[in-house]
Amino acid sequence: MSRSNKTNRTPKEEERDVSRRTSLWALAAAGVLALSGGVAACGGDDDDSGGSSGGGGGGSKPKVAVLLPDSKSSVRWETVDRPLLQKALETGGVDATITNAEGDKSTQQQQAEQAITNGAKVILLVNLDSGSGAAIAANAKSQGVKVIDYDRLTLDTDAQDYYVSFDNEEVGKLQGQGLVDCLGNKKGARIAELNGSPTDNNATLFKNGYDSVLDPLYKSGDLVKVDDQSVPDWDNQKALTIFEQILQKADNKVDGVLAANDGLGNAAISALKQRKLPQIPVTGQDATLEGIQNIVNGDQCMTVYKAIQKEADAAAGLAVSLAKGETPSVDTVPIDNGKHKVPSVLEKPVPVTKDNISQYFGNPDYPKKEDICAGKLKAKCDALGL
Ligand code: BGC
Numbered sequence: 001m002s003r004s005n006k007t008n009r010t011p012k013e014e015e016r017d018v019s020r021r022t023s024l025w026a027l028a029a030a031g032v033l034a035l036s037g038g039v040a041a042c043g044g045d046d047d048d049s050g051g052s053s054g055g056g057g058g059g060s061k062p063k064v065a066v067l068l069p070d071s072k073s074s075v076r077w078e079t080v081d082r083p084l085l086q087k088a089l090e091t092g093g094v095d096a097t098i099t100n101a102e103g104d105k106s107t108q109q110q111q112a113e114q115a116i117t118n119g120a121k122v123i124l125l126v127n128l129d130s131g132s133g134a135a136i137a138a139n140a141k142s143q144g145v146k147v148i149d150y151d152r153l154t155l156d157t158d159a160q161d162y163y164v165s166f167d168n169e170e171v172g173k174l175q176g177q178g179l180v181d182c183l184g185n186k187k188g189a190r191i192a193e194l195n196g197s198p199t200d201n202n203a204t205l206f207k208n209g210y211d212s213v214l215d216p217l218y219k220s221g222d223l224v225k226v227d228d229q230s231v232p233d234w235d236n237q238k239a240l241t242i243f244e245q246i247l248q249k250a251d252n253k254v255d256g257v258l259a260a261n262d263g264l265g266n267a268a269i270s271a272l273k274q275r276k277l278p279q280i281p282v283t284g285q286d287a288t289l290e291g292i293q294n295i296v297n298g299d300q301c302m303t304v305y306k307a308i309q310k311e312a313d314a315a316a317g318l319a320v321s322l323a324k325g326e327t328p329s330v331d332t333v334p335i336d337n338g339k340h341k342v343p344s345v346l347e348k349p350v351p352v353t354k355d356n357i358s359q360y361f362g363n364p365d366y367p368k369k370e371d372i373c374a375g376k377l378k379a380k381c382d383a384l385g386l
Contacts, residue, residue, distance in 0.1 A: 062323035065115030070103040073234030084312035092320030129199035172209020182281035182301035189255035239267035262291030308365040
């Protein structure tokens with residue numbers, strides 16, 4: 001289930017594989033729930049006495065729960081974040097339970113409640129939107145459970161303790177500049193923007209970033225914006241339909257696509273291919289196997305690599321300290337979420353184009369060369385010197 005097991009697959013095979021993984025994870029998540037529910041029902045959990053005492057009672061390890069959002073908006077959550085968080089938390093000496101809400105807010109709510117019932121001292125939350133995230137954080141806080149916003153900031157609540165993510169406006173700037181660089185001097189190039197989910201604060205930050213690069217160029221007439229659409233829940237299928245409509249409306253005259261992540265970029269690429277249109281610069285994010293392969297194949301011009309290992313380690317480090325009742329000693333920056341300044345740790349994103357793909361080989365959160373260059377991409381990898 002790790003990236004290393006992947007070979008060079010077609011997008012269709014990839015999609016089938018993701019949905020197979022999805023149901024496997026759903027089953028696994030249900031199993032974990034059933035199991036932990038059973039333990040609680042037997043009264044075997046002696047570690048849920050309010051949460052402020054720290055340390056696991058009776059020799060048991062303190063518990064940390066991770067709530068992942070889904071497995072379809074990006075492959076990162078299940079293939080990269082889950083194993084890295086699991087490892088980092090276990091290494092830190094806590095008991096980690098990781099569940100995935102598969103895009104369902106009430107499921108995530110229940111997973112949070114279950115985690116608290118089972119004695120979790122800390123919840124690492126990737127929210128599905130700020131409203132549901134704030135409800136989860138408020139409930140946790142009222143029971144003495146600490147909350148760390150993982151990757152996505154929950155707005156308008158004072159109930160979270162920390163936020164760990166990347167500089168997400170910088171992610172957007174890298175995408176905007178990457179697109180401009182890939183377009184070269186194509187004056188008047190027609191751009192379509194395919195934004196992330198309107199309920200994800202990150203999508204707003206990415207857009208602020210890329211629009212800060214693109215808006216002046218639209219103003220000067222160097223670029224022309226032909227469309228600007230958000231994709232609900234980052235849903236790749238919806239992105240395909242939305243992008244088909246964009247092409248239809250624009251009479252196929254699109255010269256570049258600012259796609260907010262690799263999944264959305266791949267949807268745009270699929271729509272272009274269906275219409276047998278030539279390759280144009282398309283951006284992405286997450287440095288997924290599919291995204292990097294699209295770059296090798298010339299279908300995508302760049303992606304943004306976010307070293308998830310660093311993000312997972314930073315979040316796990318905080319979670320372990322809090323779960324053990326200690327005060328974390330990390331440098332934080334204050335980020336205003338509309339209600340209070342959340343102590344935050346922000347890692348640095350970097351751009352990847354065909355020229356620097358090999359720079360990050362060997363990192364545990366980056367695709368492996370064998371996987372990228374397997375099968376029909378071998379010749380193109382050779383040509384790029386990979
Ligand atoms: C994350 C991205 C991810 C997207 C869709 C964002 O909040 O920062 O890495 O691609 O959600 O899951």
